[in-house]
Amino acid sequence: MTDEIAEVMKVFYDREVRKGSFLTRALASLYYQLKILASYKMHIALEFLDITLSVLIYYFVGFLVSPQALSSLGYSPDYLAFAVLGISMSRYLWTSISRLARKLHHEISEGTFESLVAIDTDNFKSWLTGQVIYGFTWSSMWFVGTLAVGLFLGAKVVCDFLLWVQAIFILILTIVVHVGIGIVAAGMYIKHKQLETMLFFLSLVMEFFGGVLYPLSLLYNYRILYYISILLPFTHGLEMFRRTLMDGWSLLHPRMIFHMAFLLLFLPLIYIGFKVFERYLNMARKEGILGAY
Amino acid sequence: MSVEEALEVLKLKDTGEVSFSEKVFASMVRRAKIRFNYKTWIIFDFANTFFMVLTYFLLAFIITPEDISRAGYGPSYFAFALVGIAISHYVTASLRSLSMTIRLEQFYGTIESILSTPTSFIVLFLGDILYFFLYSTVFLVLILWLGLLLGAPIVISIETAFTLVVLVVLLMLSNLPIGIASAAMVLKFKQGNPIGWALTWINQFFAGTFFPITLLPEELRAISFILPLTFSLDAIRYSLIWGVGLLHPRILGDIIYMIVYAVVGYPIALKIFNVVYDDARRGGGLGAY
Numbered sequence A: 001m002t003d004e005i006a007e008v009m010k011v012f013y014d015r016e017v018r019k020g021s022f023l024t025r026a027l028a029s030l031y032y033q034l035k036i037l038a039s040y041k042m043h044i045a046l047e048f049l050d051i052t053l054s055v056l057i058y059y060f061v062g063f064l065v066s067p068q069a070l071s072s073l074g075y076s077p078d079y080l081a082f083a084v085l086g087i088s089m090s091r092y093l094w095t096s097i098s099r100l101a102r103k104l105h106h107e108i109s110e111g112t113f114e115s116l117v118a119i120d121t122d123n124f125k126s127w128l129t130g131q132v133i134y135g136f137t138w139s140s141m142w143f144v145g146t147l148a149v150g151l152f153l154g155a156k157v158v159c160d161f162l163l164w165v166q167a168i169f170i171l172i173l174t175i176v177v178h179v180g181i182g183i184v185a186a187g188m189y190i191k192h193k194q195l196e197t198m199l200f201f202l203s204l205v206m207e208f209f210g211g212v213l214y215p216l217s218l219l220y221n222y223r224i225l226y227y228i229s230i231l232l233p234f235t236h237g238l239e240m241f242r243r244t245l246m247d248g249w250s251l252l253h254p255r256m257i258f259h260m261a262f263l264l265l266f267l268p269l270i271y272i273g274f275k276v277f278e279r280y281l282n283m284a285r286k287e288g289i290l291g292a293y
Numbered sequence B: 001m002s003v004e005e006a007l008e009v010l011k012l013k014d015t016g017e018v019s020f021s022e023k024v025f026a027s028m029v030r031r032a033k034i035r036f037n038y039k040t041w042i043i044f045d046f047a048n049t050f051f052m053v054l055t056y057f058l059l060a061f062i063i064t065p066e067d068i069s070r071a072g073y074g075p076s077y078f079a080f081a082l083v084g085i086a087i088s089h090y091v092t093a094s095l096r097s098l099s100m101t102i103r104l105e106q107f108y109g110t111i112e113s114i115l116s117t118p119t120s121f122i123v124l125f126l127g128d129i130l131y132f133f134l135y136s137t138v139f140l141v142l143i144l145w146l147g148l149l150l151g152a153p154i155v156i157s158i159e160t161a162f163t164l165v166v167l168v169v170l171l172m173l174s175n176l177p178i179g180i181a182s183a184a185m186v187l188k189f190k191q192g193n194p195i196g197w198a199l200t201w202i203n204q205f206f207a208g209t210f211f212p213i214t215l216l217p218e219e220l221r222a223i224s225f226i227l228p229l230t231f232s233l234d235a236i237r238y239s240l241i242w243g244v245g246l247l248h249p250r251i252l253g254d255i256i257y258m259i260v261y262a263v264v265g266y267p268i269a270l271k272i273f274n275v276v277y278d279d280a281r282r283g284g285g286l287g288a289y
Helices: A004-013 A022-038 A041-064 A067-072 A081-110 A112-121 A121-151 A161-192 A195-209 A217-223 A223-230 A234-249 A254-264 A269-287 B003-011 B020-036 B039-062 B068-069 B077-107 B111-115 B121-147 B159-187 B193-207 B218-224 B227-242 B250-285
Strands: none
Touching: A004 A195, A004 B003, A022 A041, A022 A121, A041 A081, A041 A121, A041 B068, A041 B193, A067 B039, A081 A121, A081 A195, A081 A234, A161 A195, A161 A234, A161 A254, A161 A269, A195 A234, A195 B039, A195 B077, A217 A223, A217 B039, A217 B193, A223 A234, A223 B003, A223 B111, A223 B227, A234 A254, B020 B039, B020 B121, B039 B077, B039 B121, B068 B121, B077 B111, B121 B159, B159 B193, B159 B250, B193 B218, B227 B250
């Protein structure tokens, strides 16, 4: 397998081979990462166990939840569906925000980051894109696995094709917004280092205020917490995602329009993210601190 | 004790110059110094627990207490979940501290050098366990305090505090054999996190950290009774929720189970560890990453 990976990596460093398009190189970066992952079979098996048990916990907690209480807060009375949709989407949050910085941390600590950047900017960007896609491939496996286990256990979600398309659109939009934050963070990481924990903390805060495991309306009694929650993009993404798949709301529903407008406000973050990243990368290059750990 | 002093103690041979307990203490200081270098991780750990308590505090508003009451834990789901969260650090400590130690030493390539020092691995293990025990105790106190602030109906008195201390020590002792066996698996398969995660999830699920095990189908409940954590959780919950001490029949029953697990578990776990350890030493794969 090592030979196979070396062959793939030629796309990046071999002058004779380095003629592929941006996409080819991004896919090569994704492929080599998947190859590495595939060698950890036990890891994959245990991840699936982790998915199953984490859904099962909320399946049983669901027996304790009062359907009337959930209904009175404006949701369908199925707590399993509520929790499963929250858990599956929250995984993307962690990936979007901290995946790139974690990868940079890994490359810097292994001493391979400088060589990657030294190849050339286009190659580096395609490598970066491949890494982002890999992060989402892995999260998508988690997402699909969580939903599958949830559905198998009887989580009730809508079965309308168009509503599923809408849900996937909302999911992608939410991811894009958060990737913007992740790219800004990764850029800052190149210069400032030690930001990894801050990113975990940010994801944790967003996850809590987004209401992954409890209905947001419970925060009405704690106004400050409620206002913090509606200022975060994840809250709106998750709320729209849940409303689509649990209650069948279309994007034209007045509350969906409100959430969508809020989410779109954060969309420029992706552009800002790339700019900030490039700026920090150039700064680190000039200062010669690319490989500093 | 400074790092240098701790290392000096660990360097000494077992000739009576330094006692066993001093070495364990030095080993604990070593682990604490390493961990406290990563202050932001410790803050993150606290924040994670804080938000977890808040999440279950909010979740409790939509939960009906009948099943919790039927299982004998009173009318508050928040108190039920709070105890589960409060002792989850001890679970991690007893199940994962040894495997984490081995994995880290493998990762940094220091495991072979450590094993070639005059200090035995058991001393390092005990030092690590002691550190994690104290660290988890800080969490326990903070979580219970936060729970009381948020109105969790738990009883803190001299009797329940003493009972809690005894039960937490028994929890560590009865769960540690699983931790030793898991450390052996890490030594063999060189996979740290996944094994640790799986063990933690399995324990949390089957021992009823977030829901009473009476909700599990009977076939699955049989697995719950294989795990010592089930009895530790039951005893700690029962004591804190009803304000009863060690002599309560239900708690005494749980204590007997935990002692049986410890007595039966240690010889088996140590045997497994020794076989894997000797195998790795003979095969020269001890430090392989």
